Amino acid sequence: MKVTLKIRRFNPEKSPQPWWGEYPIEAEPTDRLLDALNYVKWHIDGTLTYRRSCAHGICGSDAMLINGANTLACKVLLQNLGSKITVEPMRGFRVIKDLLVDMDAFFEKFRKVKPYLITHTPEPEKERLQTIEDRETFEDTTKCILCGACTTSCPSFWANEDYVGPAAIVNAHRFIFDSRDEGGDERLEILGAADGVWRCRTIFNCVEACPREINITRAIGEVKKALLFRRF
Amino acid sequence: MVHKYDAVVVGAGGAGLMAGLNLSAHGRVAVISKLYPTRSHTGTAQGGIGAALGNHEEDHWEWHMFDTIKGGDYLADQDAVEILCREAIETVYELEHWGLPFSRTEDGRIAQRPFGGHTKEFGKGPVRRSCYAADRTGHMILQTLYQQCTKNQVHFFNEYHLLDLLVSEGRCAGVVAYCIATGELHVFHAKAVLDATGGCGRMFRVTSNAHSLTGDGMAVALRAGLPLEDMEFFQFHPTGIYKMGILLSEAARGEGGILRNRTGERFMERYAPTLLDLAPRDMVSRAMYREIRDGKGIDGKNYLHLDLTHLSAEVHDKKLPDVTDFVRTYLGIEPKKEPVPVQPTAHYAMGGIPTDTDGRVIIDEQNTPLHGFYAAGESACVSVHGANRLGTNSLVDILVYGRRGARHAATYMKENDWAPSPANPEDRAKALIACLMAGSGKERAAQIRDALQDEMMEKASVFRDAKSLTAMKEKLVELRERFAQVKIEDRGSKYNTEVLEVVELENLLDLAEALVESALGREESRGAHSREDFPKRDDINWLKHTLAYKTPQGIAFKFKPVTITKFQPKERKY
Numbered sequence: 001m002k003v004t005l006k007i008r009r010f011n012p013e014k015s016p017q018p019w020w021g022e023y024p025i026e027a028e029p030t031d032r033l034l035d036a037l038n039y040v041k042w043h044i045d046g047t048l049t050y051r052r053s054c055a056h057g058i059c060g061s062d063a064m065l066i067n068g069a070n071t072l073a074c075k076v077l078l079q080n081l082g083s084k085i086t087v088e089p090m091r092g093f094r095v096i097k098d099l100l101v102d103m104d105a106f107f108e109k110f111r112k113v114k115p116y117l118i119t120h121t122p123e124p125e126k127e128r129l130q131t132i133e134d135r136e137t138f139e140d141t142t143k144c145i146l147c148g149a150c151t152t153s154c155p156s157f158w159a160n161e162d163y164v165g166p167a168a169i170v171n172a173h174r175f176i177f178d179s180r181d182e183g184g185d186e187r188l189e190i191l192g193a194a195d196g197v198w199r200c201r202t203i204f205n206c207v208e209a210c211p212r213e214i215n216i217t218r219a220i221g222e223v224k225k226a227l228l229f230r231r232f
Numbered sequence: 233m234v235h236k237y238d239a240v241v242v243g244a245g246g247a248g249l250m251a252g253l254n255l256s257a258h259g260r261v262a263v264i265s266k267l268y269p270t271r272s273h274t275g276t277a278q279g280g281i282g283a284a285l286g287n288h289e290e291d292h293w294e295w296h297m298f299d300t301i302k303g304g305d306y307l308a309d310q311d312a313v314e315i316l317c318r319e320a321i322e323t324v325y326e327l328e329h330w331g332l333p334f335s336r337t338e339d340g341r342i343a344q345r346p347f348g349g350h351t352k353e354f355g356k357g358p359v360r361r362s363c364y365a366a367d368r369t370g371h372m373i374l375q376t377l378y379q380q381c382t383k384n385q386v387h388f389f390n391e392y393h394l395l396d397l398l399v400s401e402g403r404c405a406g407v408v409a410y411c412i413a414t415g416e417l418h419v420f421h422a423k424a425v426l427d428a429t430g431g432c433g434r435m436f437r438v439t440s441n442a443h444s445l446t447g448d449g450m451a452v453a454l455r456a457g458l459p460l461e462d463m464e465f466f467q468f469h470p471t472g473i474y475k476m477g478i479l480l481s482e483a484a485r486g487e488g489g490i491l492r493n494r495t496g497e498r499f500m501e502r503y504a505p506t507l508l509d510l511a512p513r514d515m516v517s518r519a520m521y522r523e524i525r526d527g528k529g530i531d532g533k534n535y536l537h538l539d540l541t542h543l544s545a546e547v548h549d550k551k552l553p554d555v556t557d558f559v560r561t562y563l564g565i566e567p568k569k570e571p572v573p574v575q576p577t578a579h580y581a582m583g584g585i586p587t588d589t590d591g592r593v594i595i596d597e598q599n600t601p602l603h604g605f606y607a608a609g610e611s612a613c614v615s616v617h618g619a620n621r622l623g624t625n626s627l628v629d630i631l632v633y634g635r636r637g638a639r640h641a642a643t644y645m646k647e648n649d650w651a652p653s654p655a656n657p658e659d660r661a662k663a664l665i666a667c668l669m670a671g672s673g674k675e676r677a678a679q680i681r682d683a684l685q686d687e688m689m690e691k692a693s694v695f696r697d698a699k700s701l702t703a704m705k706e707k708l709v710e711l712r713e714r715f716a717q718v719k720i721e722d723r724g725s726k727y728n729t730e731v732l733e734v735v736e737l738e739n740l741l742d743l744a745e746a747l748v749e750s751a752l753g754r755e756e757s758r759g760a761h762s763r764e765d766f767p768k769r770d771d772i773n774w775l776k777h778t779l780a781y782k783t784p785q786g787i788a789f790k791f792k793p794v795t796i797t798k799f800q801p802k803e804r805k806y
Binding site: 053 | 267271273275328330331333335338339366372375382383444479558561564677720721722725727729730
């Protein structure tokens with residue numbers, strides 16, 4: 001099939017202004033959008049720049065705005081995108097070059113919510129026990145690959161870049177609801193602050209954007225409830 | 233820019249993060265990675281990590297040890313395998329204590345499932361040894377390690393690409409890396425360096441490996457005059473998605489999935505009557521190639537079916553959610569109703585930078601260490617996988633040997649001073665980049681890489697012989713000549729991913745040469761190395777490790793004996 005990629009280009013070493021590049025290519029309908037981007041980079045314009053690694057939706061490198069919606073370039077097939085495909089960098093992060101954005105502030109927010117198991121009781125010799133039901137309560141939020149698609153689809157984040165954002169809340173949820181964890185109060189204190197969960201206006205963009213199909217708005221809702229009913 | 237650290241870890245997958253975590257408590261340590269750590273390929277491992285916990289049924293590390301040695305066709309060093317299987321158990325508990333969300337048994341313990349080549353009582357039938365978190369075990373391991381690194385404030389240099397290894401006065405003195413964001417070269421002067429840069433599957437057309445898996449550490453070591461061990465052994469995983477190579481976990485067969493040919497026959501009954509579809513990967517991949525050659529591929533084409541239609545909806549949704557998702561997303565098929573087209577996919581390098589059981593890199597058949605240089609994980613060869621790795625053992629390897637390397641390096645860096653930095657340490661790296669950036673040739677790197685991948689697939693993959701390997705060797709000479717004419721369009725210094733793809737291509741060309749020459753030299757069939765002109769294993773002449781060196785005259789060899797302790801080589805049947 002013939003498709004035309006319309007790609008938002010930006011290279012500050014060449015020009016302070018972004019521009020649109022159009023690339024008509026021949027491709028298979030079952031090719032991933034990432035394959036099409038690779039084709040452009042490898043055969044038409046070597047300067048096209050983006051991140052990619054695993055190419056099957058696990059590493060989280062290639063989240064971008066595709067036909068106006070955030071998703072991973074490696075997890076969407078051309079046959080589902082039409083013959084003219086618009087590709088832009090994620091919104092709300094500083095664009096460094098073409099589709100590649102600055103992720104440092106995003107990871108800083110991840111670190112802020114203490115995304116690691118906190119325990120005060122001594123470890124048993126073998127594993128800590130956990131029931132299948134207890135394990136299930138945080139299953140959904142263990143799937144996060146830190147791609148940034150949710151946070152950069154969130155109008156509350158666009159309005160206030162200090163908002164901790166859905167991805168960080170997902171990673172806090174993963175521990176708050178883990179029966180083995182004893183750091184819930186510390187995390188809830190962080191998430192209850194001005195730039196925490198209350199910035200979420202339940203717009204659900206994050207749920208649509210998540211390539212791992214995490215029900216993020218529900219997870220944020222569960223954190224809000226924990227703040228209301230378990231609070232200090 | 234010059235940095236001075238006690239130790240530098242290169243690579244931030246499972247082995248690198250484990251090493252970084254264990255080293256950081258002992259001094260000034262940097263972990264450098266060409267990716268953000270959570271992008272590393274450990275995250276794509278699916279089915280589980282092997283450890284004889286015995287949570288469902290009786291199991292022992294000795295059984296795990298036997299299976300690993302037999303699975304590796306008796307080429308693994310048995311002292312190293314014993315350490316692997318003993319320490320696997322405490323390692324899994326350590327991961328659990330760090331918060332890894334394992335799936336659970338009815339009584340709340342870590343859940344375990346059967347996996348290829350893992351047996352009870354020395355081969356009497358499958359055993360549930362693979363500790364899993366749905367089919368996302370690697371993702372959970374990578375996330376858990378990164379969480380612990382965050383907690384312990386491990387110091388990362390993200391998006392720095394390894395270009396050179398520094399050696400002075402016979403000791404490792406550090407590394408040179410290219411800062412991808414700025415294009416600047418950074419010298420990391422260090423007492424100890426641990427390489428954990430992962431595999432090189434991108435030299436093959438059909439592969440489960442990430443675009444980033446270009447063997448950077450192995451290639452840098454090879455060019456620095458160090459040997460690579462057992463490069464002829466490259467594993468093809470039986471169930472890659474047809475044409476794309478995306479991995480569908482062996483857990484799919486562990487949970488009951490069946491491979492079928494065009495007549496619907498469960499053909500593994502003819503090849504491995506006891507373990508059937510759960511035979512080791514080398515045997516299953518060869519069986520698939522044979523079925524395809526016999527015209528039994530689906531519609532006569534080069535793929536077969538992975539039949540999951542008889543599994544319960546709960547198995548699909550709860551135990552294999554990612555496999556189900558991949559099949560739906562990339563094939564548009566509902567695996568609950570239709571069989572899945574699969575073909576063997578290049579998956580894992582058993583070979584790599586030779587090390588001893590403390591992760592110290594060795595430079596010859598006498599096990600002489602290069603002081604200060606360590607390696608762990610897929611880029612290393614300790615050798616625990618021998619001629620063929622069992623599923624779940626790579627995750628054990630990265631953690632057990634990532635930690636062991638780090639522990640030895642921690643002692644080393646306390647007891648030793650820095651080796652003097654060589655004069656102008658960045659010179660070779662600077663010349664490499666300058667040469668590429670000045671290139672005004674006509675060749676596109678992508679076309680050279682395409683040719684490499686296609687030819688390697690045809691001539692040096694599951695089956696090989698002298699004719700195909702010799703032809704590949706000649707092809708590599710031609711590709712090397714074309715590479716000298718490679719052109720670069722991006723002359724910028726910020727995020728010049730084009731120039732790095734060319735650096736990666738050169739790494740793949742160097743490693744392909746080491747693989748092909750090693751495969752041509754080994755005139756026998758063992759594990760994943762299957763020579764059609766030498767179809768039998770030959771313990772008299774070839775029960776030994778290959779050490780391949782890059783010299784101006786081409787690849788030169790030395791050979792290292794296999795360490796055999798508990799299990800004498802026997803015929804390998806399943």
